[in-house]
Amino acid sequence: MNAGPLYDVAFLTRLEAGVRAALPSWGVSEGAEVSLLTISENATYRVRDAATGIDMALRVSRPGYNTRAEIESELAWVQALRSEGVIETPAPVPLADGSLIAGVPDEGAVRYMTGFAFQPGAEPAADADLVPWFEELGAIHARLHAHARAWVKPPGFQRRLWTFETTLGATPHWGDWRAGLGLTPEGRAVIEQVSVLLEARLAVYGHGTERFGLVHADLRLANLLVQGERLSVIDFDDCGFCWYFYDFAAAISFLEHEPYIPALRAAWMRGYRRIAPIGPEDEAAIDDFVMLRRILLTAWIASHAETPTAQAMGTAYTDGTVALAQAYLALRTRE
Secondary structure, X not given: OOOOOXXXXXXXXXXXXXXXXXXXXXXXXXXXXXXXXXXXOOEEEEEEEOOOOEEEEEEEOOOOOOOHHHHHHHHHHHHHHHHOXXXXXXXXXXXOOOOOOEEEEEOOEEEEEEEEEOOOOEOOOOOOOOHHHHHHXXXXXXXXXXXXXXXXXXXXXXXXXXXXXXXXXXXXXXXOHHHOOOOOHHHHHHHHHHHHHHHHHHHHHOOOOOOEEEEOOOOOHHHEEEEOOEEEEOOOOOOEEEEOOHHHHHHOOOOOOOOOHHHHHHHHHHHHHOOOOOOHHHHHHHHXXXXXXXXXXXXXXXXXOXXXXXXXXXXXXXXXXXXXXXXXXXXXXXX
């Protein structure tokens, strides 16, 4: 596997060649149009084949992130959500043999590829009026949580845990937040205080089944599709076991510092309460999850520095994290 940073020009050239080599597995013709859509945790291509009518988003998983069993489990939940009409999300596109995952050799390792029906729509603009969409998103999250609580998972279901230990603790999925771009010793000391406080508060909040279960974990703006009055959700790649109300924190990823966040939070809670109640302890914990997610994303930016999102954020995001950490400490001190 590539020893240097992922998603440089050479890597993307090789990746597209691998995608084209895999397309016959879906019955796609040689003349299909292949174009890169996004690079984040994974690389996603749009594949349009006039000869067969296939139009799909083909996700190429980042090496070493999700195992085949974990991807199969993700797709099992997506299919259950679709079959039960819980949310609108694109259907997985089966290969010609009926399976859902292609494994393509790449320099001694395997790259997993998964196709989803291409769905038109656009990400909500961060400078638009997001309040109506966040009210709808709150209802979507409530339906997802209700389904997760009731769903009987298939044998062998595997998804990662998102706990304090695996976000800010000793075994973080996205790297150590202390590697944050431009983080100063003073900033590190502030975040360290917050980290200790978060660990204690979340231990008290607990991992009971009413509070902790299967969640999407990444329904940020980039994973929402708006078309007219319809709001669809995509990309269950990070889904796993976490606190249910962490989902709000994920929804405001990279926007946590914006002055309109209280309005989005109020709208999200209105939407959620249309479907299910929010207890006072759950509501109080939302600030903890927002802070946890912000520090986690600071680590993600450092460990995914080659991605366009990380490059757009840079050291300014780290500085903002320190400022939010200071405000969080002040809030908790007043309690």
